[in-house]
Structure formats: C-alpha cells, structure tokens
Amino acid sequence: MNQIQGNRQQYYEHYTYRSEYTPANVFAHRLPVGVILHHYSHRHEEVNDHENEQTNQNYFYNHPVSLNNGQPQHPRINVTRWIAIVVTLLAIALMFRLGFWQLDRMHQKEARLASIAQKQTNGPISLFDLPASLSDSRDLPVTFNAQRFGNTIFYLDNQIVEGRVGYHVLAPVRTESGNVLLNFGWVPAGAYRDVLPHVELPVGQIKYSGILSVPGDNPVVRETALAFTGREVVLQKIDIDVLNAHTDLQLQPYIIQLEAPVDDKFVRNWQPVVMPPKKHLAYAVQWFGLALAASIIALIVFFPRGNRNDKNQSF
Numbered sequence: 001m002n003q004i005q006g007n008r009q010q011y012y013e014h015y016t017y018r019s020e021y022t023p024a025n026v027f028a029h030r031l032p033v034g035v036i037l038h039h040y041s042h043r044h045e046e047v048n049d050h051e052n053e054q055t056n057q058n059y060f061y062n063h064p065v066s067l068n069n070g071q072p073q074h075p076r077i078n079v080t081r082w083i084a085i086v087v088t089l090l091a092i093a094l095m096f097r098l099g100f101w102q103l104d105r106m107h108q109k110e111a112r113l114a115s116i117a118q119k120q121t122n123g124p125i126s127l128f129d130l131p132a133s134l135s136d137s138r139d140l141p142v143t144f145n146a147q148r149f150g151n152t153i154f155y156l157d158n159q160i161v162e163g164r165v166g167y168h169v170l171a172p173v174r175t176e177s178g179n180v181l182l183n184f185g186w187v188p189a190g191a192y193r194d195v196l197p198h199v200e201l202p203v204g205q206i207k208y209s210g211i212l213s214v215p216g217d218n219p220v221v222r223e224t225a226l227a228f229t230g231r232e233v234v235l236q237k238i239d240i241d242v243l244n245a246h247t248d249l250q251l252q253p254y255i256i257q258l259e260a261p262v263d264d265k266f267v268r269n270w271q272p273v274v275m276p277p278k279k280h281l282a283y284a285v286q287w288f289g290l291a292l293a294a295s296i297i298a299l300i301v302f303f304p305r306g307n308r309n310d311k312n313q314s315f
Contacts (some may be wrong), residue, residue, distance in 0.1 A: 004051070017177045081302070088298045092291050099287035106280035109273050115139065116272060124209055129176035134253060139272050142256065143209040146173035146180065149200060152247070154181075155196055161267055165189050169199050169266065170238075173208075178252045181240070182208065185258065185266025196232050199265065212259040213272065215240060236247060 064283050085300035120201045124141040132138050147172055166188040187197045215238040240253050257270040 006096040035165050056119075070247050072146045085102075085298070085302055088294065089207065090300075092294050092298070095287050095291035095294065099291065100283045102284035102287060103278045106277040106284065109277040111278060112139070113273055113277070127175055130212070132176075135252065136216045137212055141209070142212050143207070144177070144180075144256075145177050145207050146175045146182070147205045148172070148203055149179075150233050150249075153199065153232050155232060156183075156238060157234050157236055159186055161186050161188075161269060166227070167197065167234075169201075170235075171201055172249050172251060175255045179250050181238075181243075181249075182210075183255055183257050183270070184263065187266060192286060196234070202261075202263075206261065208256065208258060210261045211272070213255050213257050213270070214253070215255060231232070255292040 033159060111274060119140050124143040127142055127144045130140065130142070152171040152172065156170060159166055159168050166186050168186055169184045170181050171184065172179055184199075184201060190197055217237075217239075238255065240251050243249060244251055258268065
C-alpha cells in the first residue's frame, strides 16, 4: 500500500508540477480552461491504471496459481522418493527379522545340544524302551539285535565328506520292535553317475548300536526317487511315508545312524547339529549390522540435515 501511495505521489508531481501546464504557463499563454481540465483528467486516469496494474502484480506474486483452471498450486509430491523410502524401510525390517531368526535358531541348537549331552550321559536304551513321542526319541542312543531282510539297498545321493561326493548306504533290517532303516555310512561315488559303488552288507543276526534320528523335510528337493524297483534305489531325500507307500517294507518312522559294529568300508561322521550355535550368532550380528548401516545411510540420503528447515523442499 505504501508503494502505491508513493507511485501516486510520483505521478502527480510529474504531471502537475513538472508539466508544461504549470500556473505560470497557464497565465502566460492564456490557455483555455477546458484544455487544462481535459489534460488533468487524462493524467488522473493514467495514474489509476498504473495503480491497478501494480496491485494485480502484487496479488499474483503473493498468490501463485496454476494454469489448470486457475486452481492454486500445491507442493509437488515426489512419488519416486516415497517409493524408495518405503522399499528401504521394508529392507531394513527384513534384515532385522533375519537377525532375530538367527538368534532363535541359535537358541534351538543350544537346547538340542544340551538335550543330546543329557541323553548320552544316560547311556543307550533298547528299542522297546523308546518314548511314545517321536520328538523325545530323537538323538537317543539305542542298542538292538537285527537281521537284514530282502535285497534292497538305498543310496542317498549328493552326500559330501571332506570335499568328495558320495552316497549314504541304507538298508532295511528286522528287529523285535519292527522294521527299521539303518544308515551303514558313507561311500565315495564312482567316476560315472550311472554306475553305483558296489557294497557288501552284513547278513545274519547282529547286535547293532547307534543314534536314533528323525528324517527332516527338505523343501528344495521335491522327489524322493525316480524309481523304487530293483535291488539298488537312488534316493534324493529320505521320506519314510513315501518309501512305505511304494514298497512293502513297513518301516518305522525313524532311522538308526550306526556306530557299531565298526566297518572300515564306510565313513561314519553323522552329526545331529551341522551348524554350531556360534555361527548363528555371527550371522545375527551381520544382519543387525547391515540393518543399522542401512538405517544410517537412509537418514543421510532421504533426510539431509541441511534441508530439514527448508520449507520449499518437496517430497
């Protein structure tokens, strides 16, 4: 408003006191009064037009409008930025979740190792004395008398010992508690995949001892075997239910990992816990470290300190 008044004053000074129609000129040249009044009226209209133009400029400067039907402009939303923020938050949450999952696996392994140590302290038991629950029977040392029946030998494929590929050799035996699948141990694979290694298994009534194990489900391997006929059957995984469905063996829902009698033809290095708890802890620390680093980088990239107070920054 002060600017408009200043402009008015400037225009009146220019067109009144500095024009050719000053009082002295009027009396000196005896100009008609009508000419003078017409001149002042024209100048007054020019002053008003300039004031209106200046007012409109100030309004549009303080109230920007868009070209879309004259609607006020809104801050532009950067969709790509928000997508990046959401994806980063999901990745950080996933890393934290994996860290806690590794800690949970560590506690499970510690509990199982403690249970194995307690069961080994108690000594081997007979198959007749097994607990009713299969989970309670897992990792128990057992002793029993058994005899092989039939001539079927199972070869569990893709078993690695000391960097060498081979097979675990399994065969069914008959005990007083039912038919059981025994793991006699590991043998190396031959030069050709279609030629299985030749093995000789003991016959007759023999006293065995070993560790009871429960086959785990491997979701990566879908098929158990390509065929169940013949003396030698190659398995991709051990599934007792599938074996019972395709054969007449009627096996118990567990396997015995043999320890005795000792047989030099086989390597017996069965471990109930392959990955120790400390390794799970190391993985958990790595996941938590990655999550923390990603969080710090995200704060620096998406919320820089210098722009926090910038009201004109768009998201």
